[in-house]
Amino acid sequence: xxxxxxxxxxxxxxxxxxxxxxxxxxxxxxxxxxxxxxxxxxxxxxxxxxxxxxxxxxxxxxxxxxxxxxxxxxxxxxxxxxxxxxxxxxxxxxxxxxxxxxxxxxxxxxxxxxxxxxxxxxxxxxxxxxxxxxxxxxxxxxxxxxxxxxxxxxxxxxxxxxxxxxxxxxxxxxxxxxxxxxxxxxxxxxxxxxxxxxxxxxxxxxxxxxxxxxxxxxxxxxxxxxxxxxxxxxxxxxxxxxxxxxxxxxxxxxxxxxxxxxxxxxxxxxxxxxxxxxxxxxxxxxxxxxxxxxxxxxxxxxxxxxxxxxxxxxxxxxxxxxxxxxxxxxxxxxxxxxxxxxxxxxxxxxxxxxxxxxxxxxxxxxxxxxxxxxxxxxxxxx
Numbered sequence: 050x051x052x053x054x055x056x057x058x059x060x061x062x063x064x065x066x067x068x069x070x071x072x073x074x075x076x077x078x079x080x081x082x083x084x085x086x087x088x089x090x091x092x093x094x095x096x097x098x099x100x101x102x103x104x105x106x107x108x109x110x111x112x113x114x115x116x117x118x119x120x121x122x123x124x125x126x127x128x129x130x131x132x133x134x135x136x137x138x139x140x141x142x143x144x145x146x147x148x149x150x151x152x153x154x155x156x157x158x159x160x161x162x163x164x165x166x167x168x169x170x171x172x173x174x175x176x177x178x179x180x181x182x183x184x185x186x187x188x189x190x191x192x193x194x195x196x197x198x199x200x201x202x203x204x205x206x207x208x209x210x211x212x213x214x215x216x217x218x219x220x221x222x223x224x225x226x227x228x229x230x231x232x233x234x235x236x237x238x239x240x241x242x243x244x245x246x247x248x249x250x251x252x253x254x255x256x257x258x259x260x261x262x263x264x265x266x267x268x269x270x271x272x273x274x275x276x277x278x279x280x281x282x283x284x285x286x287x288x289x290x291x292x293x294x295x296x297x298x299x300x301x302x303x304x305x306x307x308x309x310x311x312x313x314x315x316x317x318x319x320x321x322x323x324x325x326x327x328x329x330x331x332x333x334x335x336x337x338x339x340x341x342x343x344x345x346x347x348x349x350x351x352x353x354x355x356x357x358x359x360x361x362x363x364x365x366x367x368x369x370x371x372x373x374x375x376x377x378x379x380x381x382x383x384x385x386x387x388x389x390x391x392x393x394x395x396x397x398x399x400x401x402x403x404x405x406x407x408x409x410x411x412x413x414x415x416x417x418x419x420x421x422x423x424x425x426x427x428x429x430x431x
Contacts, residue, residue: 095386101398102428103418106140110423117153118419120408122160123177125417125424128153133164135178138411140426143178159197165190168206174199174219184217194238196288202239202246214248216267225267232261236286238293244268245306247293249286258282262295264308274308290329292353296321301331303353312355322346325372329353330390332372337362348377350392359391371416373409376431378416380404387431396430 108127110116116127116134124143125136130153135144150166157163165172168189174182181199188205191212195201199219207213212234216225225246232250239246245266252259260283264274285296292311293304298321301314314331325332331351345366350359363379370379375390385398385407406419413431417424 095394096396097399098396098430099399101400101430103400103402104140104426106136106417106424106426108134108136108142108423110134117155118406118408118424119155119157119162120410120417121157121162121175121177122411124160124162124175125408125410126155126162126175128155128164135175136424137178144180148173154193156194158195161195161197161199163193163195163201165193165203167191172201172203174201182217182219182221184221186215188213191234192237196239196241196243198241198243200239200243202237204234204237212250214246216246218243225265227265227270235282235284238286238288240288240293240306242306247286247288247295247304249283249295251282260297262286262302262304264293264304274304276310278302285324287326289326289331290353292329294326294331296324301333301351301355303331303355305353311353314351314355314357319347323370325370325377327372328374330372330375332377334370348379348388348392350390359389359393361388361392361394369404369406371407371409373411373416374413376409376413376429378407378409378429380407385427385429387429398427398429400427 114129114131116129119126123138127134128148130150133146133148137143148164151169152167153164154167155162155164160177162175163172170186172184172193173180174195184201186205190203190205192204201217203215205213210228210230211232212229214227214234214237215223218224229250231254232252234248234250236249245264248263250261258280260278260281262276263272265272281297281299283295283297287294291306295302299316302310303312305311319335321333322336323334333349335347337345337347346363348361349357352358365381367379367381377388379386383400383402386394387396389395404418404420408417410417414429416427416429418427
């Protein structure tokens with residue numbers, strides 16, 4: 050019987066086999082390296098749209114009148130002491146009327162716009178292009194706010210007290226009033242639920258600054274939260290999403306609907322120059338720091354816990370900035386940069402048009418650009 054035969058490859062075949070494996074590994078490594086280089090080359094590049102869709106809107110502004118502008122989710126408002134012009138979402142002029150206010154001031158929340166006469170006695174509310182409420186008070190209006198259900202909070206000049214905080218429903222009925230006593234009210238807002246309000250007020254009677262953040266349920270006389278902060282001024286309190294944001298020059302304290310602080314966004318000695326708030330997203334714009342050489346501003350996003358979620362450094366001065374549904378738009382000359390919710394630049398729009406302002410118009414893919422003579426509708430591509 051023959052023994053089984055065993056085949057032993059020659060040494061050369063073994064060498065060729067090892068060489069083949071080595072060449073294959075090197076080829077895979079080369080392809081991977083090339084892919085990484087391509088990614089690094091193009092990942093940091095921003096898409097530039099040289100021909101964005103820009104449509105002029107048919108609006109003629111009266112010469113010699115200094116118009117201010119503001120946009121809600123469904124309307125664009127041009128206003129002055131002499132007149133109010135409203136464009137609807139289709140870009141058509143929906144109203145051309147007079148406000149009859151000496152010092153008209155406007156605030157927006159959702160589809161509602163509130164116009165009030167600063168130190169005057171009248172406030173009017175629009176839902177998109179329709180006037181839905183008129184409120185007249187005896188005392189001078191110091192500040193005001195509106196929510197997206199049309200409820201209005203007015204802070205009026207007091208008599209025996211420094212101020213009165215008053216809430217009106219969409220039917221012009223006063224449903225809540227609180228006299229501030231010796232406290233000076235510097236900001237106030239009403240929650241989207243129309244059930245709660247928050248007031249920021251100062252007490253300087255003892256020679257020091259004490260800032261009170263006071264929260265009320267409109268069905269009760271006494272507040273459910275009254276937190277005191279020393280040597281800091283929270284000049285802005287605003288509801289956004291399900292939280293309340295108290296903004297000062299050194300930090301932003303964030304509260305939930307139960308009046309408990311959920312976090313604080315610290316500025317780390319940076320100078321705050323502007324803020325944006327929408328749907329529990331806080332965007333803070335700081336002046337450029339020494340660590341970011343040559344930067345004009347640092348834009349940072351925070352969540353409702355005060356945690357930073359994104360950052361962008363602008364190397365040049367910008368004229369305007371706005372946010373909608375997590376998208377941020379700002380300009381460098383005629384170029385608009387579009388940032389995502391983490392402040393990463395995703396695209397640039399080269400308008401070839403000088404804008405004085407840009408406002409998102411009810412959707413992140415659509416914005417209105419304000420020019421010297423009118424306005425244009427811009428498709429942002431977001």
